Amino acid sequence: MSTQESIADNLQCVRSRIHEAALACGRDPASISLLAVSKMHPVAAIEAAFRAGQRHFGESYAQEAVEKVAELKALDGVIWHFIGPLQSNKTRPVAEHFDWVHSVDRLKIAQRLSDQRPAGLPPLNICLQVNIDHEGSKSGVAPEELAALAEAVNQLPQLCLRGLMCIPDPTRGDEALRQSFAAMQKLFETLRTHYPDLDTLSMGMSDDLDLAIAQGATIVRVGTAIFGQRNGTSAPL
Numbered sequence: 001m002s003t004q005e006s007i008a009d010n011l012q013c014v015r016s017r018i019h020e021a022a023l024a025c026g027r028d029p030a031s032i033s034l035l036a037v038s039k040m041h042p043v044a045a046i047e048a049a050f051r052a053g054q055r056h057f058g059e060s061y062a063q064e065a066v067e068k069v070a071e072l073k074a075l076d077g078v079i080w081h082f083i084g085p086l087q088s089n090k091t092r093p094v095a096e097h098f099d100w101v102h103s104v105d106r107l108k109i110a111q112r113l114s115d116q117r118p119a120g121l122p123p124l125n126i127c128l129q130v131n132i133d134h135e136g137s138k139s140g141v142a143p144e145e146l147a148a149l150a151e152a153v154n155q156l157p158q159l160c161l162r163g164l165m166c167i168p169d170p171t172r173g174d175e176a177l178r179q180s181f182a183a184m185q186k187l188f189e190t191l192r193t194h195y196p197d198l199d200t201l202s203m204g205m206s207d208d209l210d211l212a213i214a215q216g217a218t219i220v221r222v223g224t225a226i227f228g229q230r231n232g233t234s235a236p237l
């Protein structure tokens with residue numbers, strides 16, 4: 001099978017999974033967006049997904065991401081999401097070339113993104129990444145510090161705070177994952193009592209998107225199930 005066909009088939013499969021997971025918990029499937037995570041896959045894979053109707057793409061590494069965005073300028077209507085850890089010396093290209101950043105976990109990064117967002121562009125959409133399992137080594141704001149960060153980020157002029165994102169520890173089994181997603185849903189609902197315009201809960205990946213949807217995910221970020229395995233340095237196509 002050609003790359004085009006297999007990516008189109010995989011996308012169809014993932015869309016059905018989203019559809020079924022939504023119906024299984026009484027949600028409208030249209031309330032969930034699919035973000036295709038194309039990190040470490042070549043631009044040809046992104047083009048194949050685009051031809052199969054996909055519009056939202058996620059990248060994790062600033063350098064790679066910015067190169068791909070530049071190469072794919074001609075693809076009209078692509079929405080680019082930055083989802084990886086962001087160092088302060090890499091904020092400028094992300095502020096200039098992306099539509100969303102899901103991985104903001106400290107004020108310094110948010111301030112730089114706001115300052116560096118070009119005036120002619122709409123505000124950059126922001127999700128705050130939460131370290132929901134209190135993992136020592138992981139990115140993300142501690143749940144206890146979320147309210148303060150949200151308040152500060154919400155005041156930055158060139159950002160639009162949209163919601164929350166998490167990457168729970170995948171090694172502890174389904175019940176622990178479900179609890180982490182449920183804890184995120186609760187944080188999100190609490191935050192929404194202060195900021196009713198928040199509309200985005202970014203959680204769930206190839207292996208756990210069904211669990212995340214049952215706990216209210218509005219964006220699922222899916223790489224492997226669409227593009228296949230990533231293999232370190234070189235891309236699989």
Ligand SMILES: *Cc1c(COP(=O)(O)O)cnc(C)c1O
Nearest residue numbers: 037060083205206221222223224
């Ligand atoms: C790579 C990545 C994904 C996609 O993971 P898969 O298991 O390949 O679906 C989702 N979110 C983030 C933040 C990632 O870095």
